[in-house]
Amino acid sequence: MLEAALQTAVEAVVIIDERGIIRTVNPATTTVFGFQTDELVGHNVSTLMPEPFRSRHDGYIRHYLDTGERKIIGTGRHVMARHKSGAIFPVHLAVSAFEHEGARYFTGIIHDLSKRNDAAVLREQTLLQSIFNQLPEAVLVSDHAGTIALCNPAVGRVFGYSPEELIGQTTTLLYKDDAEALRVRALKGGLSDQEFHPPSTVTFRRASGEVFPAETVISLLRGERGESVGFLFLVRDISRQVAQDEALRKSQRLEAIGQLTGGIAHDFNNLLTIITGNHELLEMELEDSEQLDLLSRANNAALMGARLTNRLLTFARRRLLEPAVLDLNEQILGMAEMLGRTLGESIVFGTVLAPGLWSVRADPGEIENAVLNLAINARDAMLGGGRLTIETSNVILDDADVVAEPGLAPGEFVQLSVSDTGTGMSRAVLAQAFEPFFTTKEPGKGTGLGLSVIYGFVRQSGGYVTVSSELGKGTTVKLNLPRATVPPKERTSPAPAESARIGNSERILVVEDNADVRAVTVGRLRKLGYTVTAAENGIEATEILGADARFDLVFSDVVMTGMSGFELADWMRENTPAIPILLTSGFAEGVSQAGEPASSGLRILRKPYSSTELAGALRRALDGR
Ligand SMILES: Nc1ncnc2c1ncn2[C@@H]1O[C@H](COP(=O)(O)OP(=O)(O)OP(=O)(O)O)[C@@H](O)[C@H]1O
Numbered sequence: 001m002l003e004a005a006l007q008t009a010v011e012a013v014v015i016i017d018e019r020g021i022i023r024t025v026n027p028a029t030t031t032v033f034g035f036q037t038d039e040l041v042g043h044n045v046s047t048l049m050p051e052p053f054r055s056r057h058d059g060y061i062r063h064y065l066d067t068g069e070r071k072i073i074g075t076g077r078h079v080m081a082r083h084k085s086g087a088i089f090p091v092h093l094a095v096s097a098f099e100h101e102g103a104r105y106f107t108g109i110i111h112d113l114s115k116r117n118d119a120a121v122l123r124e125q126t127l128l129q130s131i132f133n134q135l136p137e138a139v140l141v142s143d144h145a146g147t148i149a150l151c152n153p154a155v156g157r158v159f160g161y162s163p164e165e166l167i168g169q170t171t172t173l174l175y176k177d178d179a180e181a182l183r184v185r186a187l188k189g190g191l192s193d194q195e196f197h198p199p200s201t202v203t204f205r206r207a208s209g210e211v212f213p214a215e216t217v218i219s220l221l222r223g224e225r226g227e228s229v230g231f232l233f234l235v236r237d238i239s240r241q242v243a244q245d246e247a248l249r250k251s252q253r254l255e256a257i258g259q260l261t262g263g264i265a266h267d268f269n270n271l272l273t274i275i276t277g278n279h280e281l282l283e284m285e286l287e288d289s290e291q292l293d294l295l296s297r298a299n300n301a302a303l304m305g306a307r308l309t310n311r312l313l314t315f316a317r318r319r320l321l322e323p324a325v326l327d328l329n330e331q332i333l334g335m336a337e338m339l340g341r342t343l344g345e346s347i348v349f350g351t352v353l354a355p356g357l358w359s360v361r362a363d364p365g366e367i368e369n370a371v372l373n374l375a376i377n378a379r380d381a382m383l384g385g386g387r388l389t390i391e392t393s394n395v396i397l398d399d400a401d402v403v404a405e406p407g408l409a410p411g412e413f414v415q416l417s418v419s420d421t422g423t424g425m426s427r428a429v430l431a432q433a434f435e436p437f438f439t440t441k442e443p444g445k446g447t448g449l450g451l452s453v454i455y456g457f458v459r460q461s462g463g464y465v466t467v468s469s470e471l472g473k474g475t476t477v478k479l480n481l482p483r484a485t486v487p488p489k490e491r492t493s494p495a496p497a498e499s500a501r502i503g504n505s506e507r508i509l510v511v512e513d514n515a516d517v518r519a520v521t522v523g524r525l526r527k528l529g530y531t532v533t534a535a536e537n538g539i540e541a542t543e544i545l546g547a548d549a550r551f552d553l554v555f556s557d558v559v560m561t562g563m564s565g566f567e568l569a570d571w572m573r574e575n576t577p578a579i580p581i582l583l584t585s586g587f588a589e590g591v592s593q594a595g596e597p598a599s600s601g602l603r604i605l606r607k608p609y610s611s612t613e614l615a616g617a618l619r620r621a622l623d624g625r
Pocket residue numbers: 373377378381420422423424425429433434438439440441445446447448449450451452474475
């Protein structure tokens with residue numbers, strides 16, 4: 001009966017002697033392992049085991065016979081078994097020992113686990129397959145020689161090769177260069193499979209030739225018998241993140257430099273306003289031509305200082321801009337002749353102006369400055385002659401572009417690009433080109449402020465600047481300014497130059513909290529023929545106006561402690577609506593919060609101003625023009 005049970009059992013039953021030789025097997029054994037009975041009986045049972053157990057099996061038996069120490073006998077456990085085809089599959093093995101006619105035997109009862117729970121296995125496989133297919137990271141498997149055996153669809157996105165193109169190639173193809181391939185080989189050599197290996201940054205090359213950094217996990221792959229069969233690579237492209245970090249670092253650095261320079265320039269500007277104002281007053285007193293000459297030299301120096309501080313303020317995005325809605329094509333055409341003269345005869349100058357160009361809202365004076373500075377940079381880079389091209393176009397900035405420019409929203413931009421065929425810049429120069437005072441020109445030839453000023457102005461106008469340049473391959477600088485929603489106004493002919501018009505004894509209330517600036521302003525206005533009253537701050541101004549409203553104009557600083565010029569203007573709209581107000585400021589602070597000066601209907605005179613500019617602005621405000 002027992003024999004009948006053995007013959008029909010689902011489990012494989014194998015009896016071996018103490019040398020490990022199979023003495024008998026039941027029919028299920030042939031089904032489970034694929035061997036015929038005569039291929040098993042008389043052979044070592046290790047035939048049914050995969051490496052490394054196979055080689056060790058004789059040792060196991062000897063160990064038991066020598067020591068009586070049981071590792072498996074009497075208990076069951078899950079082990080791997082080997083099919084005739086070479087396939088390795090899981091089984092449950094229970095072993096017992098018995099003696100028969102003075103010899104020792106072992107019985108193994110083997111239950112095939114590979115067919116167990118097909119649905120669960122299938123689910124697991126489907127899950128793994130879809131992870132492999134859907135993973136955004138590239139996954140590659142290579143053998144020891146580096147030949148790619150398997151890769152997932154993401155390699156297409158990351159490397160630009162299809163999986164079919166890669167399989168059979170060696171991984172060397174994917175590295176930036178031989179040095180990187182060698183480095184990775186060393187990394188692979190140091191791998192062990194016990195520990196977790198943190199990702200390393202590896203530099204790869206895409207099919208397009210583009211080089212990119214990727215966070216890469218490399219691990220040893222083991223076969224089912226525990227032998228190492230190759231390597232698994234998980235590759236996460238971090239080029240976008242690196243570019244973003246770089247751009248952020250750069251803009252934070254410029255921001256920090258801007259804070260510093262802006263602060264210094266702000267204070268200097270106030271000092272220069274006092275110096276030039278006093279010069280003008282003194283000039284009216286002096287008659288001696290030699291003294292007048294000395295004064296005019298001092299004044300010229302002060303004006304140069306004012307120009308410099310103004311450029312610094314622009315870089316720091318703290319200059320009070322006077323934006324207008326513009327057609328950049330028109331601006332460039334208006335400058336063409338001047339540019340041609342600046343560039344000289346050895347440089348060919350051309351423009352490619354897009355028809356239907358959107359309008360922008362920007363300060364026309366700053367645009368002109370920017371184009372001129374870029375043209376001069378180009379000229380300096382093309383001493384042996386070359387070609388300068390100015391192009392305009394409408395561009396749409398999408399999210400991918402925005403990430404590289406912190407603080408910028410996607411949208412419609414007008415691009416003004418200036419390219420030359422000059423020397424180009426090295427990476428080191430390019431990295432610093434926007435920093436104020438960075439110049440590669442000889443002392444006296446360049447101040448290193450050209451690009452910084454352009455950067456500050458464009459950022460303050462809501463746009464961004466990009467430069468591409470390579471040594472020997474020329475340079476392209478692109479200014480991207482946000483599209484304006486309103487069309488440009490018809491160009492009005494510029495106002496005729498104002499002569500220093502003399503006031504008609506009109507009464508002006510000056511509001512200024514800096515005593516020196518106040519004294520200069522009062523002096524200048526009196527010289528111009530006005531009757532002047534001064535207030536130290538906004539509150540005092542409201543008190544004066546409350547007591548006596550017979551003023552023809554209030555001339556007030558914007559940035560004051562306590563009540564600002566804007567708040568004073570608000571108070572006046574309520575209380576003395578008939579009196580016009582002219583504000584003055586050198587800085588963008590406060591102005592941007594209160595809205596654009598043009599849209600708020602307030603007149604603002606930009607500091608520092610000459611007496612002529614002051615007289616003109618006062619006249620227009622008084623006459624309501
Ligand atoms: N078109 C260009 N080709 C090659 N190098 C350039 C170009 N434009 C700028 N550079 C490099 O960038 C540096 C900084 O330029 P930037 O315009 O800010 O200052 P600068 O021209 O040296 O001085 P400044 O403009 O104040 O007179 C230059 O000194 C030069 O090295």
